[in-house]
Amino acid sequence: MSKILIRGAKVLGGEPQDVLIDGEIIERVGAGLPDDDALVVEAEGKVLLPGLVDLHTHLREPGREDSETVLTGTRAAASGGYTAVFAMANTFPVADTAGVVEQVYRLGQEHGYCDVQPIGAVTVGLEGKKLAELGAMHESAAGVTVFSDDGKCVDDAVMMRRALEYVKAFGGVVAQHAQEPRLTEGAQMNEGVVSAELGLGGWPAVAEESIIARDVLLAEHVGSRVHICHLSTAGSVEIVRWAKSRGIDVTAEVTPHHLLLTDELVRTYNPVYKVNPPLRTERDVLALREALADGTIDIVATDHAPHPHEDKDCEWGAAAMGMVGLETALSVVQETMVTTGLLDWAGVADRMSFKPAKIGRAAGHGRPVSAGEPANLTLVDTAYRGSVDPAGFASRSRNTPYEGRELPGRVTHTWLRGKATLVDGKLT
Template sequence: MTTYLIKNARPYGEDAVDLVLRDGDIASIGENLTAPGAEVVDGTGLVLLPGLVDLHTHLREPGREDAETVESGSRAAALGGFTAVHAMANTDPVADTAGVVEQVWRLGQEAGLVDVVPVGAVTVGLAGAQLAELGAMADSAARVRVFSDDGHCVADPALMRRALEYVKALDGVVAQHAEEPRLTVGAQMHEGDRSARLGLTGWPAAAEEAIIARDVLLAQHVGARLHVCHVSTAGSVELLRWAKSRGVQVTAEVTPHHLLLTDECAEGYDPVFKVNPPLRTDVDVAAVRLGLADGTIDAVATDHAPHAVEDKECEWAMARPGMLGLEQALSVVVTTMMSPDGPGPGRLDWRAVADRMSVRPAAIGRLAGHGRPIAAGEPANLVLVDPAHRGTVDPAALASRSRNSPYAGRELPGRVVATFLRGTPTVLDGKAVK
């Protein structure tokens, strides 16, 4: 195994140091290090962070390999600075058995670009009726700890209660897609002034908030862990803040697109901006940024959702919801949360970015080797970022098989220069190694 010597990188944006990566670990950190025979990576001017961890990725395999595969999604993840991604269960067949989660896990191992961590479905076929064999998935080689019907809400309150209780025995967590289905029949975009004018059926903020309110009460009642996917509204942030102040074991994530974009994007009816939950208002964007900054929202998770061209190049109502996110997630966080002209209380420093994009998501997913401190003896899951770089997003240049990036043509700051997975580079000079 090749030894790597990273010169002059700034861990968490702090003082520059050298690092030796050997046998999968950080062997040493210090000044003026040498390592005979090592490959040298110049980290001058670059920020070093622990490898990013995504709690929410759609890799589409098995079932829609035309939109994404475990391998292409893994490459996109590595280029985005990730060393671990959770693969959502809404594949075809659904990841609701030990067999399917092991298949996805094995495909991830074969690709070898990130740790692909399968999420298991809560209910059989995501149908919301009967619990899937959660224990079998937890005990499988895939070691599933996060369970989600994402794409669908576990809407039945009794079933949700049982799921929350049951996964306590597995050290698991239920990741809820909070959407009261009876309030979102036919919903196309955020319900408000714009939906009224555009004639698109509204997705009310209350449909998300009602489920979060219910679920935090259930989680408290049964003493279980709850994770809330893709928080999108100001009201949701307020509910989470309240629940955390009461000691409820709840964690939450926000997507890059909900940090940056608003329902204004629906003007023009380009379905690349159709997503579930929908893009909300300026007020909501400000609230989720603040929630992420103060820790009410624990993590940034991409909800990377590749879709084939024909599923987006159509009428808005017929398009599938979802947008790409893996390759631009860090840049979006930099532009929304670190900008010097951004609001003071809503800002993150690099340590906080590492916390929200690596440490906390790894803890929520119970991933032992990820989200670790940058210290000697720790696994060498690392990413080197050039914060000064500015680039324009070109969907055709993405590693994903799909092109539905909402950031097309947008100039964003920050670039992933190198990613290391257990001491082996998956990205060098901004390019995927394989």
């Protein structure tokens, strides 16, 4: 059946409306629409959002299929309400050539659970010594516009300047993992009271803030776009706020886990809380929430970082850094931003769909829920509240920091260009 009628949904949290999908397109939006022999989805009390877009996902393929694949990662994305994800370049081999980004792009097309837009590496092998094939990746079938050495910082100022100059020619953006490596050697967690008490190597806020300060100045000098990955400190917020006040073309993201969790959790020595950048203080968490609400931080991005069991179920010092996040992101944002009154659902749509699609130039995504637009949609039961059970995840990995935690909201349906990828909470 090519027509679907979503009946009585609160579009972006507003008044209940019906949404009629015909094929890949939204045909009509309004109250009391006839079903026209369509498949009817009863959505009374639920919130309908544009399909979510994640600008920062690790799909691991090629090379680390033991932790995630494009198939399992996009299934996780659909489960979380995403219709498009941007796949980071730190694969094996690194996505630093047209051939590798095209491989990832085509795998996404084949599996069909969400659109996959590869992110190209800034430097060859993520080594920071030589620019990667930025132009060739942009001109490839994948049409790469976002470049990042995420997992590593482009710490050489000359290299960063050259990258910004290069991508300016085609309107690209460099997404920086802000971490001064010399200030974080041996770092295990946020530098502060807790690290001192636990005797773990501290990761100072200035290691992030100094790189952001340098890069916004470089972006201003070059007249290019820079995006700050997983911003995590109150000081970083102030630097980005200052840069925007000067008209510098900078955008920034925050992860769900940095909106909710603090370094106090590291007292458990549970490696599930080990992440890069590290969990920060309650003061930082509150500053990040306020910055997301007032627009200083533009978007929420998951930094979905799957790892196999053996890489996390070990002593803290040997454990890999990272958390899975695609399937819990919207619930954490509801808990930290909607329940607290800092954002309404229209604001959530802005930070998790409209703006990330604009930054990454994801064609057909982040569009209004209106007639004539692609039917990329997410239906959310916002009244639901339940305990997180990673055993039910679609992701191949289970390294979630929320196991057993009660969170609100549940994605019940996801549509990618009118095709249901999730129905009643189950993948199609």
